[in-house]
Amino acid sequence: MRSLLWSWLTLLSHYRRHPSQTLFLLLGLITGVALWSAVHIINAHARASYAEADQLLDAQASHWIQAPNGRVALSDYVALRRAGFRQVYPVLELRLSTLDNQPLTLIATDLMAMSASRTSPTQEQSNSRVDMRAWSQLSQPPYAVWVPASLANSLPLQAGQRLTLRDGRQLPPAVTDSQPRQGQRLFMDIGAAAITLGETHLSYLAVGAIDPAELKRLDQWLNQYAPQLKRRSNQQPLDLTELTASLHIHLNAMSLLAFAVGLFIVFNAVRFALHSRASTLTTLRELGVSARTLTSAIVLEGFTLSLIGTALGLAAGFGLSQLLLPAVAATLQHLYGAVLDQRLLLQPQVLLQAWLLTSVGLLMALVWPLWQRSRQGVLAQRQGVDVLQQEQRSQRRLAISAAVLLAIALLSYPWLNSLAHGFALLAALLFAGAWLLPWLASQCLHWLSQNAKPGLAQWCWAEGQVQLGPLRPALMAMLLALTANFGVDNLVGSFRQALDNWLQQRIAADVYVQSEQLDAHQLSQYAWLLDSHERNGLRLRWQGRPTLIRGLDPSAPDVQQLPMASQSYPQGGAAWPDDGILANEQVQHLAGKQLGDVIYLPLGNGEQQRFTLAGFYYDYGNPYFQFYLPYQRVAQLWPNAQPQGLALWLDEDANMTEVEQALVEAGAQPGDWIDRRAILQLSLRIFDRTFAMTAAINTLTFAVAGIALLAALLAIHQQRLPHYAHWRAMGVSWREWLQLTAVPLALCLMLTWVLSIPLGSALAWLLIHDINVLSFGWTMPLQWQGRPALLLALLCLGVTAIAFAIAALQVRQRLPYALKQLGADE
Amino acid sequence: MLHINQLNKSFDQPDGKVSVLQQASLQLEAGQSAALLGESGSGKSTLLHLIAGLDRADGGEIWLQQQPLHQFSDEQFNQLRRTQLSLIFQQYHLVPTLSVFDNLSLQARLTGNLDDDFRQHLIATLGLGPLLKRLPQQLSGGQQQRVAIARSLLHRPALVLADEPTGNLDENTSQQVMQLLSQLVRDNGSSLLMVTHSPAMAAYCDHSWRLQHGRLEAELSA
Known part of the structure; x- marks a missing residue:
């Protein structure tokens, strides 16, 4: 010991x-x-x-009570409370837009009712998390709106400031603090919201913890007194x-x-x-x-x-x-x-x-x-x-391992059917590349030293062989970082390009209106309205997953040009197939359905409706299964389907001020509509934010690889300092030293970059063609982009130059001491 | 104390087997010192390595204080080197990241046989007092060898094996180091077996042996 x-x-x-x-x-x-x-x-x-x-502010809803039109009357809520259902509390959920079109979600509830709905000990404990004084601040004039700190920063909004909405309405003074389970949502007292925002209906009612007997009584009450309200359990x-x-x-x-x-x-x-x-x-x-x-x-x-x-x-x-x-x-x-x-x-x-x-x-x-x-x-x-001999043996062993790994990856590729297998293939590809690199670099240096002119050039490549051993892990790290960056850049680039093209086709209308009060027929009198498309829809569960049903007009311009992955009926004006249904690609890839397959969707009355799959359309980024049917058919099969907005095609000369005026006259509120340019911008902004995390991790990985290179160079130079002292003693100039050490390093890194291009392309190909389909269920074409490769080459060059400069500076500082040590005992 | 009987050792070389020790025998009593002389490559260092268990003989016997070292396992040799033997090398073999004080204390710490008074005595005798906080690279060759001598004696070994301890030192420093080494070994009651090229350094020992053609021959006492 x-x-x-x-x-x-x-x-x-x-x-x-x-x-x-x-x-x-x-x-x-x-x-x-x-x-x-x-x-x-x-x-x-x-x-x-x-x-x-x-959960909303730590209150958990076990069930939701909703109306077909998404609006629950206040009187129904009051009647339920009077009938003794103290587990029920009201929720108003609004989608708002800021002056610069930033979408916001506002949740409002009755805090006292919500508090009373909590019954479990943990929920009671968490009650204390929300300050009672803050509650009273919310419910008494001038009221208050709780804005999460990070959201307040991004808006930007200071504590006490009032947020002005796109439709001109103003929210109460902001309290910039996050409450438990508030998320990125604004929160208000429901009374305050009704007064300041002029809302007269509730979005839905939430039911807290409730025992089976009470639940049965609730169902009976709803059937008897408010049959339009439907209860559904919370599976979110x-x-x-x-x-x-x-x-x-x-x-x-x-x-x-x-x-x-x-x-x-x-x-x-x-x-x-x-x-x-x-x-x-x-x-x-x-x-x-x-x-x-x-x-x-x-x-x-x-x-x-x-x-x-x-x-x-x-x-x-x-x-x-x-x-x-x-x-x-x-x-x-x-x-x-x-x-x-x-x-x-x-x-x-x-x-x-x-x-x-x-x-x-x-x-x-x-x-x-x-x-x-x-x-x-x-x-x-x-x-x-003999370090050099040992290194060469290691390189050969690694190269053989890489070949074996590649062979296993290639042989197992045809059986790729799970995400775990997909990521194992990716790992095999990355590590095979990394293990092959030192051997390739060594072969390259060997060939150069054999074919170079005797003298400094030959020495330079031979010196590269000596450096390669200690440099090996750093080169492998750099290759991994370059490959990951290049592969993911291509994936994201391809995705953005595909999404952009798709949006251009899908978001074809000039204006999109989302308003429950809008009278669409009133708009038809205007000459500037070329076409319109009204949609309805609902959410249900199919094959155990949340699924969206959308009703649309088959003759609408955007449906005529719907980007289809495959279809079994002629698109463009033809009558919709009798029992035909269109599904997004996710249904094909995740649910394993094919054209012509028969599927059954649940109706509101508990029955199943038979459909034949007539086509699959591209639907990038949608995590849900989604089906398209004619508007009328959706309304007929699912009476609880709700309006999903109206798309308007305008004449080229239409005056937007006039259009907005007409929309207000038809019942819409300012802020209920968004024009095409804004929605495209918003979609791409959301896309970029979505991939912010990917970019951040990739950049950090590259930074780590840069540190690995610097560490390796410092180690090499520290180890070789006595040799450098000998070189100096032999008369090797500083410039020649730079040539001897920097040129082989540059060659190794160039080789690393070159190898990262096919590896990164293979990575992107696997990600797009297999992993993406297995994960999310949609396909897209790989758009090979040269720009990331060039940018990465510049970045790699910059990182290498900085690392080498730091290491060379250290050598310059230590060389005089190393020279003094020449001839010392050890 | 140390008895070597008919020891054999050969090495495989590209041009065939080279026999460096052939029936080599030697005796060294407790408290005595002996110098091993011989040409380069004659097998002097090999003999020290065989005694210390750094290499294995092809045949013959080595007895140290009635212990059959030729039958020792690696683990027994580790124990022996840690407690009863110590080695001094031409290249000093100090730990470059430990201070002089920690270097000279290292082996005694490993054995758990650290005598503080004796350490102070060694420091004073070897003149290491002003150097204790320095690192080996900040010392001259003679100073480094003095640290190595202190390290080798602090745990009071029965036998000190020194492989050309003055090989890297100038004549004056060599004499100083040898005086100190032989005096301290004697004071400590240890035995010393030292490999050297120099008859002048061998003169500090009680006996001299010459290794020639694989055999050990006693020389006249100095």
Whole structure:
């Protein structure tokens, strides 16, 4: 034990004397853990949020009571309360727009009624979270609106300020603080909302915890006194968990990639630290420390480092997750309507998982050199080994492993049918590329040194072979980062291009109106109205997933040009097939349906309606199954279908002021409509925000790879300083030194960049053609873009230049000392 | 104390097997010192390595304080090196990241046999007092070898094996180091077996042996 302790302390003294190595090792661990844990914390937080997705300020609705037209009369709510249903509370949910068209959701409820609906002990406990004084502030003039702090920042809106809406209405003074389960929603007291916003109806009624007998009585009451109201149980948390599963797998995969890149720094640093201490390790063996004790001391050192790295990495990850949360919250809200709480909690299992990951990573870095050392006697350790030969053997082993990995990936590709398999293929592709790189670089350098002119040029390429060993993990890390960036850039670029084209076709009308009061027929008298398209729809469950039914006019211009993936009937004016139904691609890819298949959809009365699949249309970004039917058929089969808005095609010369005036006269409120340009801009803005998280992780991964390169270069130059001193003594000039060290490095990095292009293209292809279809159920063409490759080349060049300049500066500072050491004993 | 009987050792070389020790025998009593002389490549260092268990003999016996080292396992040799033996090398083999104080204390700490008074005595005798906080790279060759000597003696080993301890030092420094080493070994009651090229350094030892053609031959006492 004593021997272990002193060996451990002796080994640790290395880090005290070499703070830059310690810094890079910890930096690798910290950045890797930070990136992984940030995404993991957010994912865990999001999943926890789904479980409480239906909660509003900590009140959980077990059921919802809704009216077919989406408007519940206040009198029905009052009658229910008078009938003794104290579990019922009112909810007003409004979609608002700011002056610059930013969409907002406002929720208003009766806080006292909602509070009374809570019955479980945990819910009662959480009551205390909302301050009673703040409640009274909400319900008494001048009233108040709770605005989450992050939303207030993005608007921007100061505490006490009033937010002006697009239709000119003003909200009460803002209280910029987030309440539990408020998400990115504005919150008001329902009375205040009715007075300040002029709302006379409720959106729906929520039912808190209710026992089966009371539920039965509620159903009976509704049947007898308010048959137009329908109760449905709340399945939102279940739906969200299912819908978002793929997104979370994607985020996890990206964070693991970032972690892997971080581990390359650790790998390099650990190997270098072991190499630097080779003499110390042998001295300890000569002093009688057994190989087993020494191995235990090294493992203990790894354990110590993993503890420090995990603790600091988690702290950094927690901070990073706070920064990334708004981007993820925006993604989840826009894609799935999921509301994320803005307060993050660090769970103990994340800590344990992060520590296990770092420990495994460190062990992986340590196992091979320790095994090699354990096979050598003490004398052989002192005599040293041929590092170059050993490196070449390693390169060959890695290249063979890469070939095997590629073969397995290629052979298993035809059976690709699950996300796990898809990500395993991606990992195999990435690591095969990374393992192949050192061998390719070595072959390239070897060929160049064989064919170069004798002299400096030949020496330069030979020097490259020497540098390649310590540079190997950094090059592999850079390749992973470049490939991931290039692949994901192409994926996102293709997606944006496809979405843009699709939106141009789908959002074909000039103005979209969403108003319950609008009299569409009144608009037909205007000459500037060329065409209009009214839609209705509803939401139901099909094959266990939330599904949207939309009723549309088959003769409307946008339906005539509906972008179809495949269809079995002639499009463009032809009569709609009798029992035909159009479905989005998601139905084809996720539910496995084909053209001509018969499907059954549930009707409101509990019966099933038979349809034949007549076509699949593109529907990018929609997480739901969706079906299109003629408007009248939807209204006939589902009497509870609600209006889904009106699209208007205007004459080229139409005066927008006149159109807006006409819309107001027809019953719409200012703010109920949005023009085509605005909706296109909004859609693309939402898209960009959705992929903000992806871009952030990719950039950070690249930064980590840059650090890996810098760490490797510093290590190489520190190790080779005595050689550089010899070169100087031989008369090698500073310029020649630069040529000898920078040119092979530039060649290796250029090769890395070149290899990242086919690898990144393959990655994008797999992501688009397989993973995306398996995850989200829609297809799109791969738009290969050269711009990201060029940008990445410039970025890679910049990172390399900075890293090399720092390392060269250090050599310049230390070289005089190294020269003095020439001729010294050791 | 140390008995070597008919020790054999050969190495495989590209041009065939080279025999460096052939029936080599040697005796060293407790508290005595002996110098091993011989040409480069004659096998002097190999003999030290075999005694310390850093390499294995092809045949023959090595006895240290009635212990059959030729039958020792690796683990027993580790224990032996930690407690009863110590090694001094031409290249000093100090830990570059430990201070002089920590370096000279290292082996005694590993054995758990650290005598503070004796440490102070060694520091004073070897003149290391002003150097204790320095790192090895901040010392001259002679100073580094003095630290290595202190490290090798602090845990009071029965036998000190020194492989050309003055090989890297100038004549004056070599003499100072040898005076200190032989005096301290004697004071400590340890035995010393030292490999050297130099008859002048061998003169500090009680006996001299010459290794020639794989065999050990006693030379006249200095």
